[in-house]
Amino acid sequence: QVQLVExxxxxxxxxxxxxxxxxASGRTFSSRGMAWFRQAPxxxxxxxxxxxxxxGTTYADSVKGRFTISRDNAKNTVYLQMNSAKPxxxxxxxxxxxxxxxxxxxxxxxxxxxxxxxxxxxxSS
Numbered sequence: 001q002v003q004l005v006e007x008x009x010x011x012x013x014x015x016x017x018x019x020x021x022x023x024a025s026g027r028t029f030s031s032r033g034m035a036w037f038r039q040a041p042x043x044x045x046x047x048x049x050x051x052x053x054x055x056g057t058t059y060a061d062s063v064k065g066r067f068t069i070s071r072d073n074a075k076n077t078v079y080l081q082m083n084s085a086k087p088x089x090x091x092x093x094x095x096x097x098x099x100x101x102x103x104x105x106x107x108x109x110x111x112x113x114x115x116x117x118x119x120x121x122x123x124s125s
Contacts (some may be wrong), residue, residue: 032097053101
């Protein structure tokens with residue numbers, strides 16, 4: 001079992017930076033791909049960024065060059081550094097852990113079994 005707790009959300013202005021953190025419990029963290037998804041009101045949950053168990057990363061086109069995902073296996077924590085925030089980044093951000101261990105990085109909701117409670121990010125114009 002993996003439990004995830006996000007933190008770091010809040011209200012920022014367009015162009016500002018914000019860092020989200022996701023603390024994980026369980027002994028398999030370092031063997032799992034981790035990802036950030038987001039969901040805006042009235043929209044489906046969408047992939048934002050992911051990092052594989054081996055450190056490879058991938059990003060949605062909408063955040064490429066602005067967001068950076070990283071992980072610290074010693075702290076069982078994954079981060080999402082958000083720079084140059086835009087109003088369209090406003091959403092609830094969820095941390096997720098892959099249902100399988102030692103797998104290639106995946107970007108679909110159904111690949112992830114463990115989810116945090118979400119943290120609200122609001123970017124004002």
